[in-house]
Amino acid sequence: MLYSAIMEKVVLVEDLGLNDYKATWEYQEELFKHVVDLKIKNRREETNLPTPNYFLFVEHPHVYTLGKSGDLSNLLLTEKQLADKGATFYKINRGGDITYHGPGQIVGYPILDLENFFTDIHKYLRLLEETIILTLAEYGLKTQRSPGETGVWLDVGTPFARKICAMGVRASRWVTMHGFALNVNADLGYFDHIIPCGIRGKAVTSLQVELGLDKVDEAEVKGKILKHFEVLFECEFKSVVLDGSLTGTRNL
Structure with missing residues (x-):
């Protein structure tokens, strides 16, 4: 007998604030493994337990990350220069090349079981971009x-093309992790030390720069992101409050 999984449309959203990249990555892996393990259990035992979906908001201290198909030469700093900049570096298991994360950048990590929505990675990326x-x-x-070129841009096809949001995802058994990084109030000077996404001759920008403001309300931007994501993915968000750390007990 084939099991029939329940399509869970609720997405649990957590805002982790400013958090270390490695600790957040490990937390993503924890949630990712929980969803995958539940899917394997459903298939083996012919059960139909619903699989959860998560959406993490976070800001990271200065860090550069290189995707699995990326070129290390796109990082233009030595280890000492990284340390002098107060930045760290990680090779990670998402798609894409090199990118930067730092304060003032809204990072979103959806950990979704796409079988709750649709089984199409390209559609998933396009809906993230549309959000x-x-x-x-x-x-x-x-x-x-x-x-x-994955991501969101301004003035495409002109000499003034510039990227405002980078994207890179991983998916296994139709479960996603990693996601997008939207420059809101980010210090764009940190992008000078990489070839962003391995693309030469393309600039980066931020919402703050484009609007000519001293500072953009990041909480407001997050609210708008959730609103559009909810419509495009036909889901319902439910806020989850953590205990203040990434190592605390959670009911998964």
Whole structure:
């Protein structure tokens, strides 16, 4: 007898605030493994327990990450220079090349069982991009996709093309992790030390720069992201409050 899984449309959203990249990565892996293990249990035991979905918001201290297909030469700093900049570096298991994370950047990590929604990785990436495009449109910015380059851009096809949101995901058994990084109030000077996403000759920008503001309300931006994500993925968000650390007890 084939089991019939229940399609769980609730997404548990957690805002981790400013948190270390490695600790957050390990937490993602914990949630990811929980979902995958439950799917394996359902298949082996022919049960139909619903699989949970998560959405993590976080800001990281200065860090550079290199995707599994990335080129290390796109990092333009030595180990000593990294330390002098107060930055760390990690090779990780997402797609994409090198990128930067830091304060003032909104990072979103959806850990979804796509079998609760649709089984199409390309559609997933396009909907992530659309979430950001619709969010930025609320600030009067016309952003778009760039052919062959994942993420969200301004002035595509012109000498002034610039990237405002990077994306890189991993998926296994239709469960996702990693996600997007939207430059809101980020210090763009840190991008000078890499070839962002391995793409030469393309600039990066931020919502703060594009709007000409001293500071953009990041909580407001997060709210808009969740609003558009909820509509596009036809899901329902439920907020979860952590105990203040990534190592505390959670009921998964």
